[in-house]
Amino acid sequence: xxxxxxxxVKGGQEKNLAAEDEDxxxxxxxxxxxxxxxxDIAAADKILKEHESSYHFLGRGISSFITSMLGAxxxxxxxxxxxxxxxxxxxxxxxxxxxxxPTAFRSHIYPPGTEYLLCYAVSxxxxxxxGVMSGSVTQAVRGFYKLRQAFVTLDxxxxxxxxxxQGRFGNASGVSLSQTNNGNVVRMSHDQGPTDEKNDERMxxxxxxxxxxxxxxxxxxxxxxxxxxxxxxxxxxxxxxxxVGITSHTDIFIHSGTRLCYGMLLVIxxxxxxxxxxxxxxxxxxxxxxxxxxxYLWEAARFDNFNSAIAGIALLGYYNGLSGFSDILPTxxxxxxxxxxxxxxxxxxxxxxxxxxxxxxKLWKMEEARMxxxxxxxxxxxxxxxxxxxxxxxxIAAINQFEMSFTAMFLHDYKHSAKCWQRCAELSxxxxxxxAFLTGLSHLELYRDCRLSDPEKAKxxxxxxxxxxxxxxxxxxxxxxxxxxxxxxxxxxxxxxxWEERAKLWEVDLAxxxxxxxxxxxxxxxxxxxxxxxxxxxxxxxxxxWDRTSHPNKFEDDLDEKAVKALLESCMLxxxxxxxxARALLNEGILRYDRALFRGKHTDEYTPASAHYExxxxxxxxxxxxxxxxxxxxxxxxxxxxxxxxxxxxxxxVLDGRLSMKVTTGLVTIKRHKEIMxx
Numbered sequence: 001x002x003x004x005x006x007x008x009v010k011g012g013q014e015k016n017l018a019a020e021d022e023d024x025x026x027x028x029x030x031x032x033x034x035x036x037x038x039x040d041i042a043a044a045d046k047i048l049k050e051h052e053s054s055y056h057f058l059g060r061g062i063s064s065f066i067t068s069m070l071g072a073x074x075x076x077x078x079x080x081x082x083x084x085x086x087x088x089x090x091x092x093x094x095x096x097x098x099x100x101x102p103t104a105f106r107s108h109i110y111p112p113g114t115e116y117l118l119c120y121a122v123s124x125x126x127x128x129x130x131g132v133m134s135g136s137v138t139q140a141v142r143g144f145y146k147l148r149q150a151f152v153t154l155d156x157x158x159x160x161x162x163x164x165x166q167g168r169f170g171n172a173s174g175v176s177l178s179q180t181n182n183g184n185v186v187r188m189s190h191d192q193g194p195t196d197e198k199n200d201e202r203m204x205x206x207x208x209x210x211x212x213x214x215x216x217x218x219x220x221x222x223x224x225x226x227x228x229x230x231x232x233x234x235x236x237x238x239x240x241x242x243x244v245g246i247t248s249h250t251d252i253f254i255h256s257g258t259r260l261c262y263g264m265l266l267v268i269x270x271x272x273x274x275x276x277x278x279x280x281x282x283x284x285x286x287x288x289x290x291x292x293x294x295x296y297l298w299e300a301a302r303f304d305n306f307n308s309a310i311a312g313i314a315l316l317g318y319y320n321g322l323s324g325f326s327d328i329l330p331t332x333x334x335x336x337x338x339x340x341x342x343x344x345x346x347x348x349x350x351x352x353x354x355x356x357x358x359x360x361x362k363l364w365k366m367e368e369a370r371m372x373x374x375x376x377x378x379x380x381x382x383x384x385x386x387x388x389x390x391x392x393x394x395x396i397a398a399i400n401q402f403e404m405s406f407t408a409m410f411l412h413d414y415k416h417s418a419k420c421w422q423r424c425a426e427l428s429x430x431x432x433x434x435x436a437f438l439t440g441l442s443h444l445e446l447y448r449d450c451r452l453s454d455p456e457k458a459k460x461x462x463x464x465x466x467x468x469x470x471x472x473x474x475x476x477x478x479x480x481x482x483x484x485x486x487x488x489x490x491x492x493x494x495x496x497x498x499w500e501e502r503a504k505l506w507e508v509d510l511a512x513x514x515x516x517x518x519x520x521x522x523x524x525x526x527x528x529x530x531x532x533x534x535x536x537x538x539x540x541x542x543x544x545x546w547d548r549t550s551h552p553n554k555f556e557d558d559l560d561e562k563a564v565k566a567l568l569e570s571c572m573l574x575x576x577x578x579x580x581x582a583r584a585l586l587n588e589g590i591l592r593y594d595r596a597l598f599r600g601k602h603t604d605e606y607t608p609a610s611a612h613y614e615x616x617x618x619x620x621x622x623x624x625x626x627x628x629x630x631x632x633x634x635x636x637x638x639x640x641x642x643x644x645x646x647x648x649x650x651x652x653x654v655l656d657g658r659l660s661m662k663v664t665t666g667l668v669t670i671k672r673h674k675e676i677m678x679x
Contacts, residue, residue, distance in 0.1 A: 016104075017098055017101050017103060017104040019106070022115075022250070023105065025053040026055050026249065026250065028055070029047070029053075030253075030305055031047065032047035032048045032059055033063065033306040034305075034309065034358070035047065036063055037306075037358055038358045038359075039362055039392050039393065039396070041393055048063060054090050054091050054093075054094040055119065057086055057087040058087045058090075060087070061123060062122070062126065064083045065080045065083075065084065065129075067080070067395055068080040068130065080130050084127040084130065085123075087119070088123040091116050091117075091119040091120035091123055092120055095113040095116035095117050096113070098112050098113035099111070099113045107250065109161060109164045109245065109251055110251070111160065114157060114254055115250050115253060117153060118157060118254055118257050121149075121261065124146045124150040128144065128145075128146035131146070150265075151262075154258055154262040155262070157254065161255065165244055168244075168245065237295055241302070252305065256300045256307035257300075259296040259311075260296075260297065260300040260307045260310055260311045262296055263294065263296030263297035263300060263311070264293070265293070266289045266290070266292055267290055267294060268293075270289060291339065293340075294315070294340050297311045297314055297318075298311075298346075301350060309354065312354045316347060316350065316351060316370070320347070320370040320373075320374055321370070323340075323341065324342055326661070326669070327620070328617060328640065328644075328669050329341050329665070330342070330672065330673065331620075332673065338672060341668075341672070347371065351368060351371060362388050362396045362400060365384055368384055369381040369385045369403060369407070373407065373410075377533070378407055379411070381407050382407045385400055385403055389401065389404070397427060398428040401424050401428075402428070405424050406526060409438065409519060409522070409528065410528035410531055410536070412445075412539050412543070414519070417519075418442035418464075421438045422435070429478070431479060432475040433472045433473065433476040433478070434472075434486075434488050436469075436472040437472040437492045440464075440466070440471070440472065441518050443464040443465035444518070445543070446461040446465075447462045447511055448548050448549075451550070462509065465511050466509065466510045466511050469496060469499075469510065470510070473493050476492060477489060487655050488655075494601075494654065495604075497602055499514050500513075511550075512549075512550035512551065514549070516544050516555065516565040520540050520544050520568055521568060523540065524571055529572060537575055540568070540572050541573075559597060559598075560598070560602075560603050563590045563593075563604065563608075563611075564604055566585045566586060566588065566589025566607075567610055567611060567614065570582040570589075573585070574614065574618055582614070583618055586611045586615055591611055591612075593608075599651075605653035605654065606653055606654065606655045609647045609650045609653070609656070609659055610659060612644070613644065613666075616643035619637075619640035619643060620636070620637075620640045620666075623640070634677070634679055637670060638679070641667070645667075647659060
């Protein structure tokens with residue numbers, strides 16, 4: 001790693017770096033970003049504009065980045081990208097200065113300038129994410145290369161730290177350093193300065209064997225498979241950082257910041273299932289590791305600084321969102337120690353700690369609401385979200401509104417749901433088609449509620465329903481990722497097209513051509529079923545009965561409609577503990593048919609693969625029934641794994657990414673369980 005810091009940039013006379021000033025600037029910026037998280041934007045903005053240090057440059061970039069990610073709006077992304085590029089240049093310049101000026105901060109762990117090298121990596125990382133989210137394939141690909149460079153830099157810092165810990169404390173620290181493949185270590189030099197578009201175009205493959213970290217170097221532009229990078233195995237979560245010499249403010253910043261970024265990358269890469277993203281990640285050598293990634297995030301979350309706060313947000317977002325999105329999670333006695341699953345006790349403790357540290361932060365209150373939803377207490381979640389609606393940052397207000405809209409929908413409060421989705425359209429430009437579609441579906445349920453009992457009221461609701469449903473398709477494609485339409489935009493276009501075609505064929509109004517409750521289908525697709533209590537599940541079951549529709553006899557003969565109904569009904573029955581009934585519905589309504597019958601222009605192609613997933617969930621739940629024997633337990637686990645594997649054999653279809661995330665988590669859970677049980 002030493003050669004990262006060999007040469008200094010030439011230029012005019014500038015003020016030398018002083019350790020005291022550097023530390024003061026770091027504290028200054030950290031306090032600003034914590035103010036931002038505590039919903040005081042004005043105070044944060046004022047602090048970040050007061051100085052021109054590397055930390056302030058990065059702070060302004062991160063502030064814009066957080067704002068752009070929360071809002072996901074193109075102008076905000078562009079502004080964030082510009083500020084992050086400026087931060088990259090400044091970070092690089094100060095990293096070079098710090099290595100040669102004796103007055104700059106000197107760590108007993110890291111080489112001179114590592115704090116700025118970390119800032120440089122953070123700038124690259126956040127800039128890369130902006131590129132991926134921009135909607136441009138070109139910017140996204142450049143972003144992936146920046147992501148890769150940041151990953152290599154972070155890996156290098158981790159290696160230096162591991163080497164220090166090994167040398168001073170041996171195995172007492174629980175840290176070990178090992179190399180993969182043929183022992184190669186990533187080689188990459190930054191002598192040419194910050195990356196630019198031309199450097200991205202000159203990427204080529206190269207590896208260079210190294211005997212020690214003293215020889216570790218980074219050669220800019222080299223395209224090395226990251227599988228050759230040194231693996232750092234750490235047990236630091238179980239011991240105090242101070243006990244291994246991580247005590248100075250800047251060292252804590254480097255230690256927590258490296259783990260935050262490295263951990264997030266490992267977790268994100270492990271969750272990506274989109275074929276296009278997966279292919280690009282494979283090309284540039286990325287490989288995720290959920291277990292290591294979550295451990296690094298927990299290690300970062302222990303400190304009282306900005307890195308810790310972001311690590312906390314990342315962890316709860318992962319557990320209450322991505323990981324909690326799966327129905328197949330650890331159920332054994334040591335489940336709370338499985339950091340890659342759902343350690344519920346740890347999450348509750350983390351949330352309590354963060355709420356105390358940032359009492360005015362709307363972000364933590366949203367996480368509290370999400371955790372209530374995970375506990376099937378949607379009424380409590382709604383109460384929290386209603387009191388959390390006002391935020392100084394409009395992007396946080398938009399996310400809170402988004403959560404509130406789904407919660408109202410999961411609660412079957414359709415009047416509130418319709419109003420909430422309309423409010424979403426006013427606050428956010430992320431998915432106008434989805435907002436209009438769900439507004440229309442809320443009115444559709446209100447129409448069905450009074451279709452027979454109050455014709456006059458039904459007429460008004462019917463009109464509103466059709467107005468919003470028809471408004472949705474023309475608004476699809478407004479937001480794209482890597483030039484690809486959002487999955488639900490494609491889903492909405494296909495769904496409304498089917499209904500319009502059917503309405504014309506049957507010579508009926510659009511609302512009367514709609515089959516099994518589409519809002520209940522959306523509740524299923526957005527994982528609302530596993531957040532509903534028994535009363536709400538019974539309401540969902542009632543909603544999908546044919547007598548709610550205008551033409552039940554016609555829908556009962558439609559294979560596509562029957563499949564959707566069977567899938568939804570089985571999921572609700574499973575969540576009510578009625579496993580035999582759920583399995584019978586799946587077999588009768590979907591699995592006995594040739595999967596080719598579910599492919600077509602307007603067909604809901606996701607049902608067969610989802611049916612196998614539902615069977616897997618039933619098997620996983622039945623393994624722990626009181627009547628289960630050790631032999632039956634093993635059979636159920638293996639059957640669950642087999643059913644999950646079947647979901648991976650289907651062709652690509654709209655919404656396959658949503659299922660694949662749950663399947664990936666399920667397979668990780670089963671692998672762990674088999675190891676525990678010795679299968």
